[in-house]
Amino acid sequence: MKDDVDVLLRRLAREFRPRTNEPVDALLLRMREELPEPWQHEDITTLASEETTGHLTAFLDVLEHGLDAAEVETPPPSLEIARRFARGGVPISTLLRAYRLGHVGLFQLFQAEVPRLTDNPELINAVAMRLLAQGFAYVDRSSVRVVEAYQEERDRRLQRRLLLTNEASLRIGTTLDIGRTAQELADVGTDDFADLVVVDLRTIVLDDEDALPASGPSPLRRVAHRFASGTRSTEPRTPAGRTHTYPEESEPARALATGRAALHHIPGSEAEAWWQSTPESGDEAYGPDDFHSVLLLPLPARGEVLGLVQFFRAEGSAPFDEDDLFLAREIVARAAVSIDNARRYTQERSTALTLQRSLLPQRAVEQPAVVAATRYLPSGARAGVGGDWYDVIPLSGARVALVVGDVVGRGLGAAATMGRLRTAVRAFADIDLMPDELLTHLDDVVIRLQNEEGQETGETSATCLYAIYDPVSRVCSFASAGHVLPVVVTPPDGEDDTAGSRPVELLEAPIGPPLGLGGLPFETTQLTLPEGSLLALFTDGLIRSRTRDVDAARALLGDVLAGGPTPPKAVDRAEPAESPDEICDRILAALLPSRSSDDVALLMARTRALDPGHVAALDLPSDPAVVADARRFTSDALTAWGLEELSFTTELMVSELVTNAIRYGGVPIQLRLILQSTLTCEVFDASSTAPHLRRARTFDEGGRGLLLVAQLAERWGTRHSREGKVIWAEQALPPKEND
Structure with a gap:
């Protein structure tokens, strides 16, 4: 019987092989009707016919040649369809159901052909049992391979999805651009x-x-x-x-x-x-x-x-x-x-930068003490714009205040705090405070800001360097509140600068605590500068870098200021007396070849000295009789300067100021006249008591002196020093004939 079954199966396979297209089409039609989901995917549809033909051919080989169905290789199109099911998101249950339908359909087709080849019931039954056994073995083998291909593709897609999602997390959003x-x-x-x-x-x-x-x-x-x-x-x-x-x-x-x-x-x-x-x-x-x-x-x-x-x-x-x-x-x-x-x-x-720039000086204010140039570079870091600032403030007596500061923090808050501190510095400068006194008052302002903002917003803190330069005495006084000290460059032998010959001094002076700590003192340092000296004031963003030591950066800054090595395309150093603007550009090119991770404020000032012929000083004893001498001295000085038309008002102001100094002040007393863009009259005395305007009654014999001075002068005020005080008054110069 076994031989008869083998012979019949071989005959069945040989007769079935030439007309494989007919059963394949019938199977595909049946599967479309009973399982429509996969046929929505065009790429699966195109492979379905090839896959079904492959299964039919492989099973016919088993029947014709007596192969072990469990050892037959699964047709490649079948594995590819499994992968495409996985890529298309078709459930694996749908895939297995399609296999069951296909193989059951093939079994039914073969079983229907057997009675045509023999009418022996026993042989028909034996062939049916052999077909069933071989079919199950083949389905088991191919199903395992197909499920493996499906799971491999699904796992690969899941892994790719995880990798792509992880790549997106790592590679997207690396900058804030x-x-x-x-x-x-x-x-x-x-x-x-x-x-x-x-x-x-x-x-x-x-x-x-x-x-x-x-x-x-x-x-x-x-x-x-x-x-x-x-x-x-x-x-x-x-x-x-x-x-x-x-x-x-x-x-x-x-x-x-x-x-x-x-x-x-x-x-x-x-x-x-x-x-x-x-x-x-x-x-x-x-x-x-x-x-x-x-x-x-x-x-x-x-x-x-x-x-x-x-x-x-x-x-x-x-x-x-x-x-x-x-x-x-x-x-x-x-x-x-x-x-x-x-x-x-x-x-x-953008908002913080706009606010920052609007709070910084918009244009240089004319003053006779220094030739200044400034630069502000916002950071390129994610942290945002900081609170760096600079200022050049004209003071009485032809002096000028140079300010550089840095608010701790970033963004709008730092920019707004910077604006408040800059306003406070200008207000304190307007009352002519010494550098250490000004920083003490500014420290109080920062502490008040801390109390107003509360703990939840974080502590407000800042550093500041405040310097005053007097072109008459050529004395520079400065104090630091936690800020880097300036660098001074003096011209050789008092002559114009020449390349590589400028003496550079990295100042060593006491540095006070940052603003906002309270209760700690600040100290003023004074030095006399030759005319034409350079003062470089800057924030720490200029010298702090992840790739360079601070000391090395300060040394490089000194080399650049001295006229040392400079990057290509820098300003030609062979020309004497470089302008502060050119020096600023060279400094930034040398120290910041790429964008800084911190804000940078740079203030470069070349000092001037007032012509001694434009300053007239007279020491006075504490005697009312010398008021007439002071008036004559004033008249002579104005005549020498060609300002006779200001004699009357100036003598009147000198009279009132000297009289007040003799009456209420202390010796020594000095009268000083300064001619620059304005005419300034100053009277010094050793008393620290500040004068004040008061309203004189009708029959009062005094009390109108300062009121008179205030009416005659464009500006007037008082400044204090450790030796006493100075009351000053400014007048505008008369227009020249060719103006």
């Missing part, structure tokens, strides 16, 4: 996922505006796009940087309006029509012509849609599926957070 973040999204999206990624952002997002339009087409700007490596595709017809809008009824516009992600499969014949231009765009179309599958992903952040990301797959790539859409949604959600953070950072940085 919107364009860079968008390009990082495009780069990640084209790594083994899409053939082309296009990122469009709403122009209102890029223009630093908060509110988005409620309705209507939103203008977009093409921020980034990238093709996958080796992809041959038509370039997007909207290039990077171009502003455009999508038609209101188009799919991209619909995705933007609804904020919902969408998956679209577009037949090649409809690709051109799928993209329609708008009259104002000037483009024929917006996308590549050879794509067949696209994911539209809005960029959501804080209830707003920032823009649209589009993932394309062209010919040669499998279409996107729902699993791809889910993965793309995760990647885009991460990117949206990064882009929104970059937008908010850009807005805050």
